[in-house]
Amino acid sequence: MSWSEFLLSFKGRIGRKPYWLFTFAFMLISIVFPVFDMDGDVSVFGIVLNILLIWPCLAVGAKRWHDRGKSAWWLLIVLIPVVGMLWALIECGFLRGTDGPNRFGPDPSAPPAFA
DSSP: OOHHHHHHOOOSOOOHHHHHHHHHHHHHHHHHSOSBOTTSOBOHHHHHHHHHTHHHHHHHHHHHHHHTTOOOTHHHHHHHHHHHHHHHHIIIIISOOOSSOBTTBSOTTSOOOOO
16 A cells, blocks of 8 residues: 555555554654644644644544444544534634724723723
C-alpha cells in the first residue's frame, strides 16, 4: 500500500501496529504545531495543519474498522458532534470578542453606566 493510499483512501485494511504508529505521530504533530502559540494568539499554520490531518485520521480509522470486519460509516456520525464541540469550544472559549456594542447588546467588559 502506497503512502497516498494509506493516508487518503478509505478502502483497504490496516493492522493495529500501523494504526497506533500513525496515531502517535498525529498526536506528536498536533503537540509540536499547536493551534495557539505561546502568546495565546491563533497560529494559522497550526490550524491549517490540524485541519489537513483530519482526512488522513478518518481514512486510517476507517481502515482499522475494516480490519475488524465492521463498516466505518459511523465515523461520519461521530465526526459531526466532535467537530461541533471543538468549534463551539474555540468560538466560545478562545476567540476574542469585539470591543463596543453590537447588535446583540452593549459591551459586557465596559463599566456600567449609572444614571
